[in-house]
Structure formats: C-alpha cells, structure tokens
Amino acid sequence: MKLYTYFRSSAAYRARIALNLKGLPYEMAYVHLTKDGGQQRKPEFSAVNPQMRVPALALSGGEILTQSLAIIEYLDEIQPEPPFLPADALKRAKVRAIAQIVACDIHPLNNLVALQYLKRQLKHEQPEIDAWYHHWVTEGFKAVEAMIEPGPYACGSHVTLADICLVPQVYNARRLKVPLDAFPKIVAVDAACLKLPAFDKARPENQPDAE
Numbered sequence: 001m002k003l004y005t006y007f008r009s010s011a012a013y014r015a016r017i018a019l020n021l022k023g024l025p026y027e028m029a030y031v032h033l034t035k036d037g038g039q040q041r042k043p044e045f046s047a048v049n050p051q052m053r054v055p056a057l058a059l060s061g062g063e064i065l066t067q068s069l070a071i072i073e074y075l076d077e078i079q080p081e082p083p084f085l086p087a088d089a090l091k092r093a094k095v096r097a098i099a100q101i102v103a104c105d106i107h108p109l110n111n112l113v114a115l116q117y118l119k120r121q122l123k124h125e126q127p128e129i130d131a132w133y134h135h136w137v138t139e140g141f142k143a144v145e146a147m148i149e150p151g152p153y154a155c156g157s158h159v160t161l162a163d164i165c166l167v168p169q170v171y172n173a174r175r176l177k178v179p180l181d182a183f184p185k186i187v188a189v190d191a192a193c194l195k196l197p198a199f200d201k202a203r204p205e206n207q208p209d210a211e
C-alpha cells in the first residue's frame with residue numbers, strides 16, 4: 001500500500017497511526033501542501049484524489065481510498081486486530097462521538113484550506129485567524145474533555161478510533177499555541193498514546209518529509 005501524506009497533516013497523521021497499529025506495511029508518497037502553491041493541486045495528485053487533500057491510500061490492486069475515517073475503517077475491516085472500535089454497541093457510539101468531534105466539528109473549521117480562505121478571500125488578519133483557530137479547538141476540546149473515561153486512553157484501557165483522531169488534533173493545537181491547561185485528561189491521553197511505538201512512529205517530527 002502507498003500512503004499519500006504530508007508530515008503536518010493531522011488527517012494523514014491519523015492514517016499513519018492506524019496503519020502502524022495494524023502492523024500493515026506501507027510506503028509513503030509525500031505531498032507538500034504549501035510548496036509550489038501546494039503540490040496537492042498539481043494534476044499528478046488531483047488524479048489520485050480529486051478532492052486534492054491528503055491522506056489518500058493506494059491499495060496494491062490499484063484502488064485509491066480517500067478520507068482518513070474511511071481509510072481507517074477499511075483497515076479495521078481487512079485487519080481486525082487490534083480492533084479500533086469496542087465490541088459493545090454503546091461503547092462504539094461513545095468512541096465514534098469523540099472521533100467525530102475532532103474529525104467533523106473541529107478539523108474542517110481549521111484545516112489549511114479553511115484558514116487560507118479566511119486569509120486570501122475574506123481578507124482576515126492573522127490575529128483574527130489565530131483567534132478563529134483557537135476558538136474552535138477550545139470549544140471542541142471542552143466537550144472531549146468531559147467525555148474522556150478513566151484511561152489511560154480516551155475510552156478506557158484500549159486504544160480506539162477516538163485516540164487515533166485526538167492525538168493529531170492535540171499536535172495541531174500545540175503547534176498553533178492553543179492553551180491546553182484546561183484539558184488535563186486530553187493531555188494525559190495524548191501522553192499515554194505517544195508512548196506506544198505505533199503513535200510515536202507516526203509523529204510529524206518522525207516523518208522523512210519533516211522540516
């Protein structure tokens with residue numbers, strides 16, 4: 001399999017964690033999201049993913065998967081161990097709720113294209129854009145903090161989809177200097193996850209394309 005990735009992309013970071021947790025071998029193709037006006041917008045990559053975003057996962061048979069949650073679910077289905085979702089339906093819903101706060105409510109409001117639109121088209125100043133970013137991460141994290149269960153991971157003693165989504169969002173929040181003092185449970189979950197080799201190997205700073 002080949003993962004199209006960019007070291008700082010939190011959606012690609014999710015996919016890297018998932019592949020590592022499953023122990024599936026993969027190579028990486030690097031798509032620099034800011035160099036050359038954004039390599040994701042070049043025809044070579046839009047042919048891979050018409051949405052012009054990472055991650056994308058090319059399977060050995062030639063099919064290409066996009067959208068990190070779809071990729072992660074696919075991996076969980078073809079390689080059930082270790083499972084990303086609990087066996088119990090109620091617990092599964094709780095895991096998905098945290099994952100979706102990150103992936104559906106926080107991330108779309110502050111990923112690169114959204115921030116660039118605020119700046120370039122709507123002409124907002126950088127401090128306003130930073131305030132926007134901080135606001136939506138903080139609002140989402142307030143909810144996640146209240147939903148975290150006794151750990152060490154977000155939903156108990158096993159790593160789940162919730163952790164796979166949360167850790168990259170914490171990385172992003174730190175990079176953009178969002179204060180995390182009000183979120184001790186999130187910080188503890190992040191620290192517990194990053195002790196695991198699958199998470200550590202996926203860290204942006206441990207990627208060959210890191211700058």
Ligand SMILES: N[C@@H](CCC(=O)N[C@@H](CS)C(=O)NCC(=O)O)C(=O)O
Nearest residue numbers: 009010011053054067068111112113
């Ligand atoms: N919902 C998508 C989000 C993918 C996404 O927005 N990726 C960002 C990087 S984190 C991207 O490629 N942005 C391209 C751009 O900003 O032009 C997923 O989960 O895969």
